[in-house]
Amino acid sequence: MDRTSRPASEARPSAADDDDPIAIRTTGLTKRYGSEVLAVDDLDLTVYEGEIFGFLGPNGAGKSTTIDVIMDYVRPSAGSATVLGYDAQDETRDVHERVGILPDGYGLYDRLSGRKHLEYAISLKRADDEVADLLDRVGLDADAADRVVGGYSKGMMQRLALAIALVGDPDLLILDEPSSGLDPNGVRLVREIVRDHAARGKTVFFSSHILSQVEAVCDRVAILNRGRLVAVDSIDGLRDALGAGSTVTLTVDAVPDSLSLAALPGVSEVTVEDRTIRVHVDDATAKVDVLDRVRDDGAAVLDVAIEESSLEDLFSAYTGDAPPVVGATEGAR
Structure with a gap:
């Protein structure tokens, strides 16, 4: 099925x-x-x-x-x-x-x-x-x-x-x-x-x-x-229906000088600290887009962690x- x-x-x-x-x-x-x-x-x-x-x-x-x-x-x-x-x-x-x-x-x-x-x-x-x-x-x-x-x-x-x-x-x-x-x-x-x-x-x-x-x-x-x-x-x-979204945390070799994540549809918040980029996304499609965009911007992604809203939250x-x-x-x- x-x-x-x-x-x-x-x-x-x-x-x-x-x-x-x-x-x-x-x-x-x-x-x-x-x-x-x-x-x-x-x-x-x-x-x-x-x-x-x-x-x-x-x-x-x-x-x-x-x-x-x-x-x-x-x-x-x-x-x-x-x-x-x-x-x-x-x-x-x-x-x-x-x-x-x-x-x-x-x-x-x-x-x-x-x-x-x-x-x-x-x-x-x-x-x-x-x-x-x-x-x-x-x-x-x-x-x-x-x-x-x-x-x-x-x-x-x-x-x-x-x-x-x-x-x-x-x-x-x-x-x-x-x-x-x-x-x-x-x-x-x-x-x-x-x-x-x-x-x-x-x-x-x-x-x-x-x-x-x-x-x-x-x-x-x-x-x-x-x-x-x-x-x-x-x-x-x-x-997705609630707009609860997810937090995607990327560890990169170096944060690109020009990071264009905020322009992506479904991205509501971007924070950067050292080599860690945290992105709040509103839907499942945006999670994939974030990873692709960071690579397009010139960073090598070393690690990815995704924190979802739990069923208890929903x-x-x-x-x-x-x-x-x-x-x-x-x-x-």
Whole structure:
């Protein structure tokens, strides 16, 4: 699948004009609880097969509610959702057969062993997985498999819940806060599982508060705020849409007498100190142009460092009290 970047302001073509099959689509999806709580507000979202798609937002933004509707754990107040071509509410059995989910509030049975949990999940999915293989994938040993879950640590429970989600090698893997309770090795394991799943053409829908992990693995991200979609793009696209830019630091053999960087489109600030040139650029294209222009001006570039706005910075900008009006475009694949 083509994941080349496009500007955040350029909307994706409609599904009818696109060759990529759709894993998840919501149209006007709305969920109210009573007359006062609007959990999800008119959500239009498209996730393409083969993507690692990040789904972000503050607590209470509507992320888990959206997942609950997608899986038909709750019914929408308005709108619709399809999953792998199936209607999420009318064809729930077909959806569940092809989706693996690690929900934020999963339930395990204290008196059953890890092995019994997996055997039951395998029977429900009518899958041919081996319990030992699943345990190995999530880093649980045979001793843990035969212990009752009531004696597990939080991290062990999370690993077991992840193993259950992987049963049947699902076409779509939905992970809601998958790193909860995990140590750094467990967080790294989740990242490896996500990448491996996508490398085999599967789709991963990934909601997490560990923004560095989302930034490390996701092709595109959606940001939800107060139930509404405020942005959908690649992380580079989100930076460009906000004008967050990057700082390019060049170490050169000697600073040219005539340095023409300030005249470049997308360059907003240039500082020089000894043999170091620092340039703030507004978009990805300008980063390449800066390097070329310094060489054209006669300097030999000895080292290059680029400091990007982090996903945490972008998240804060999009979900603050007055989020920028940039439009929730579906760009940058």
